[in-house]
Amino acid sequence: MSPDAERFRPPLNPLSTRVVMAGVFLGAVIALALSVTFSWTSTLPGGAGGGEGKLTAAAEEAFHSPPGSCLTWTAPDASDVKKVACTQPHLFEVTGLVDIGAQYNAQAPFPNLDQWQQIAQTKCNGDVAPYLGHPLDPYGKLTTNLLRPTAAQWADGNRQLRCGLQWAGPGGGLQPTTGPAKSQDQSAVWDPGTCLALAGKGVGDPVPCSRPHSYEIIATIDLATHFKDGYPKQDDQDSWLDTECNKAADDYTGKADLNAKKLTLGWDLREQESWDVGSTKVNCKVAATLSDGSGFQAVTGSVKDNAGQPDPSGAPSDQGGGKSSTPPSSSGNP
Structure with missing residues (x-):
């Protein structure tokens, strides 16, 4: 993985x-x-x-x-x-x-x-x-x-x-x-192309990708298309989404080198309580995380346009999207 x-x-x-x-x-x-x-x-x-x-x-x-x-x-x-x-x-x-x-x-x-x-x-x-x-x-x-x-x-x-x-x-x-x-499908997903604001070190509401943001949604994937025998363990979700989100990133960015852009690929994982009520969709997304792992770094521009890259200062942003939710900690789901 x-x-x-x-x-x-x-x-x-x-x-x-x-x-x-x-x-x-x-x-x-x-x-x-x-x-x-x-x-x-x-x-x-x-x-x-x-x-x-x-x-x-x-x-x-x-x-x-x-x-x-x-x-x-x-x-x-x-x-x-x-x-x-x-x-x-x-x-x-x-x-x-x-x-x-x-x-x-x-x-x-x-x-x-x-x-x-x-x-x-x-x-x-x-x-x-x-x-x-x-x-x-x-x-x-x-x-x-x-x-x-x-x-x-x-x-x-x-x-x-x-x-x-x-x-x-x-x-x-x-x-x-x-x-x-x-x-309605209750899955907590955003349409591909959505950028969510950076509020402090955490995540805000949707903003234009031309503004500083925490991450950009690049794909929506339905876990149920692959896992047909009931709720998959999160390790199994991780393993499958590692492949699928990398494919989606290539399609979305035209095979851009995310590492060269200092961007990271991530994805959601689903809890069993969500799966049991039919919430089986997840997002793949790209972001720049702070070196100490405490949250996100501002990215400006869409990676789809070969423009998305972290703020050279490396500082978190307080722009847009209202107040921050809990800063990210680990694995594929902000």
Whole structure:
């Protein structure tokens, strides 16, 4: 097995232990996705974060969407949030309705961050499998979320919550998905040609490959095309992907010499919990790692264009993609 395969793989954490506040429409989505916390913006519709502004009609409709509804928006403050068909690209799919009035009466203060996170974990995680018709991949791209009332709605007595699913990138930014969640492949993969930002020494959200980035996706491979008799041990995955990802790298780069570019080839490995729910796809990727193994080095340009190469300074970057996820430790999966 190539020594390069020993890189790119941070510890994996089940969804139940990864919690983040994401500043999304209505100031109201709690994403159970990462291990960092984001602040609410002060310009969200409805005076998110404690303001007393009025919700737009579209935002009111979005907040009161029934299970099975899909929502999307493009504005940074999500002021243009709207319902769309789930067959169209969207950022949030409502999976269930919850009323917490029995636990929080009319005099109850607006919950703090820790309380909202606890509510999200206890109220939303248990209903996901019945909604999907199968378990949620604990290491997959979809994570459970909570759409809560604004502070103004709470003060008016609104105790209704919407649980849902979304795809949050490594830097916390929401990524569009297409199709109902129950029919989506949950494999945590990116399209070939995607570059993920470098945030500190770790991984951020997608950025143009012309910007400094942590790694570039060069291929998606389905393990199930080769391993047909059940879940393969990760050593077996490694051995097969060593060959397949090297082939993919030759095809993607025109047989560029990655070593000469000081770039490393890596790939994902799948856990059995993912395999058991049908998440069998992995990414092959290229990156430049720091000499001390503590994380990634900035690369600028696409290796497909024979331009991708590490920053000559060798320093990590803080550009783009939001906050860092856990820095990589070993083997083929960031």
